[in-house]
Amino acid sequence: MSEQKRTLVVLTKAPYQGQMAREALDVILTSAAFETPLSVLFTGDAVYQLLNAQHAEAINAKSMSASLPVLPVYDVENLFVDADSAAARGLTASDFLMPVKALELHNVQALFHEHDRVLSF
Amino acid sequence: MKIALLIYGSAHNSQASYSALRFAKAAISSGHEIYRVFFYGDAVNTGNFLSTPPQDEFDLQTEWARLAESHDLDLVVCIAAALRRGVLDEKEAQRFAKEQYSLQAPFTLSGLGQLADASQSADRLITFGG
Numbered sequence: 001m002s003e004q005k006r007t008l009v010v011l012t013k014a015p016y017q018g019q020m021a022r023e024a025l026d027v028i029l030t031s032a033a034f035e036t037p038l039s040v041l042f043t044g045d046a047v048y049q050l051l052n053a054q055h056a057e058a059i060n061a062k063s064m065s066a067s068l069p070v071l072p073v074y075d076v077e078n079l080f081v082d083a084d085s086a087a088a089r090g091l092t093a094s095d096f097l098m099p100v101k102a103l104e105l106h107n108v109q110a111l112f113h114e115h116d117r118v119l120s121f
Numbered sequence: 122m123k124i125a126l127l128i129y130g131s132a133h134n135s136q137a138s139y140s141a142l143r144f145a146k147a148a149i150s151s152g153h154e155i156y157r158v159f160f161y162g163d164a165v166n167t168g169n170f171l172s173t174p175p176q177d178e179f180d181l182q183t184e185w186a187r188l189a190e191s192h193d194l195d196l197v198v199c200i201a202a203a204l205r206r207g208v209l210d211e212k213e214a215q216r217f218a219k220e221q222y223s224l225q226a227p228f229t230l231s232g233l234g235q236l237a238d239a240s241q242s243a244d245r246l247i248t249f250g251g
Contacts, residue, residue, distance in 0.1 A: 005241055020129075020251075023162055023202060030233035036241065117240055119127070120250060 006037045008115035011046035015064040016056060021049055024121035025067055032074040039078035040071070041111060042100065047085045052097035065097050072098075082108055122153045125243035127236060129162035130251035137249035138167045138181055142188065144247065149192055156243040157195040158185075159236045160228075163251065165203040168196065168228035171221075189227040200230040 009028050013020040031038055042050055049064050056063035071079065083102040086092070093102070103111060112118060126145060130137020138160075145155050160167055167181055174180050189196050198208060207223065210230050214222035224230060240246050 007240060018163075019202070019205065020162060023129075026201065027161075027233055027236065031237045031240070034234065034237040034241070036237060117246055119240075119246075120248060121129070 004035065004037050005116035006039070006114065007031060007117040007119060008039045008041060008111060010041045010043060010118060010120040011049065012044040013121065014045040015049040015051075015054065016059060016061045017045070020121050021046070021064060022062070022067075024119075025064070027119065027121070028071065028076060029074055032071075032076050038076050039080065039111065039115065040076060041080045041082065041103075041108065043082035043085045043108070045085075045089075047081055047089055047091055050081065050096040050098070050100060051091070052095060054097075069098050080108075080111060122245060123156040123243045124148055124153050125156045125239035125246045126158045126249065127239075127246060128158065128160050128164040128167065128249040130249055131163035132166040132169075132172075132181060134163070135251045137251060138164055138185075139179075141247075141249040142181070142184055144249075145188060145194070149188075155192070155194050157197055157235065157239040158189075159239055160196070160198045161202055161236070163206070164249075165198050165206050165208045168198045168203070169208050169223045170225055171223045186227055194227070196228045197231045197235045198224060198228050199236070200232055203230055 011024055015021045054063050054065040079100040080103050081100045083104050126141050128138050128141045132138050170182055172182055209219060209222045210224040211222045
């Protein structure tokens with residue numbers, strides 16, 4: 001196969017707002033299994049997916065906090081959070097369940113340009 | 122140009138699958154190849170042939186099927202997203218001991234690997250979200 005296309009997965013949805021957050025995670029894990037070079041950006045309400053204190057069982061949902069930390073195990077290590085989205089929701093790195101790189105707006109724009117594919121969920 | 126489509130906007134509560142259908146027709150008539158159409162999330166209901174709109178309304182499922190049959194399109198419905206939403210083909214219905222099924226050719230159930238392949242193999246991947 002020719003050179004692998006670099007893919008940016010942009011997450012925009014809150015963790016338990018419908019199925020999208022979980023189904024987006026499935027896309028990430030499958031793409032990683034196919035050895036697609038991947039980056040993941042948490043933006044908008046998707047920054048809530050990163051919260052370290054999630055009690056999803058209280059609303060009969062499967063917790064995202066058990067699933068997201070497996071990403072580095074699948075060699076998905078380019079994890080970014082939109083700094084403005086986090087700040088607007090009063091969240092800082094200490095609220096997050098795993099290390100992610102915070103990007104200012106101009107770096108978010110650069111991130112989009114660095115990838116061949118953008119999958120937005 | 123080889124074009125792959127990813128549709129995840131709801132079949133009945135968004136414009137996504139309608140816009141994608143028109144895009145596919147326009148692309149084909151412009152001489153492009155539709156490499157694959159991948160239905161994900163709430164778009165899996167696009168393939169549900171039990172959906173029965175009033176006769177004077179646009180029948181999305183039938184229109185996709187008609188386009189697929191006339192141009193040999195690969196219409197792939199994500200199996201995990203579909204099962205969760207009650208969209209099963211005959212084989213899956215048997216496997217889960219359901220008396221009814223709701224998906225048939227030219228739509229096929231398959232896994233997310235088909236999306237990963239389409240993303241890598243097509244020249245363009247166009248997403249129709251919610």
